[in-house]
Amino acid sequence: MPTLSDKKAIVEEITEELKGSDGLYITNYKGMSVGDMADLRTEFRKGNVRYKVYKNTMIKRAMEAIGGYDELYPFLNEQNGFAFVEEEFAAPAKALKQYIKDHNKPEFKAALIDGDFYGEKQLDTLAAMKSKSEVIGDIVGLLLAPVSNVVSALQAQGETVAGAVKTIAEKGEE
Template identity: 40%
Template sequence: MGKKAIVLKEQIVESIAEKIKNSQSCVVIDYKGLTVEEDTELRKKFREANVEYKVYKNTMVRRAAEKVGNMEKFDDVNLVGPNAFAFGVDDAIMPAKIAKDFAKTHPKLELKMAYIEGEFYDAQSLDKVANIPSREVLIAKLLGSFKAPVSNFVYMLDALSKKKAEEGQE
């Protein structure tokens, strides 16, 4: 292997390490068996959600994980076969959520593991994580719970003022 190839590989490893460090999550997906059209559809869904989806050689990811440190689960057991990596930049749960939803109609797609905000999740626990509502849904629910008592209070004040107005007219 020439010096150019070694330098290129080192740059790729460094790039992957930076992605892992700068992302809220990294989901490992076994995409074996997907057609080109299905993979293109999945890439589009990830792109629309600002999730970076890449296919890397497992050895490159292992080396990048070693550089990042404390990522022993990116090992020979979990990184076997063709894997793609989905990096969640804005939303830690979104890559798992998109992949899980896609797998419902494309059973060949398999979520293998994830590194989310410093914690590792195997396929089983990752399935539970993917069911967590998105940040926007949780905020909407929270705001809705704030709005209900305020709306009731305003309605009550309005009813009281109408009652007083009626009493004043009689």
């Protein structure tokens, strides 16, 4: 039986896991064997996801210490496994989706990604999410698009400002 100092150490470990993560998935692993859990962890590791089992009371204490996890409290019952994710938000969802398809377990309960709550019916939505780096790349591409239009307009019209304005105006009319 863990002592009080052991429990405090576990809560501190969980607190550090939560602070170092951008998201948390909760699954119910009821009915899974040790081998099943090892296989699931292997799938998670491929996506750089840490999957751990903690007592619900311990993880709730860590969540309360940090704050912002209130929506997950109702799911802290039964036998839970917790997937801690950084940046690649879809990685755990993709791994879970495939594993559930092949083995019909574990049960996806909920997730909290960058402060946004996702319920049990939103696993497909999570699997379709882009990573932070993909979203940043899309934004940079959108920001650079107008600049590239100006550059191409300058080159197309003999590099005169009047020609560039004319080309940009014509593109705007399309």
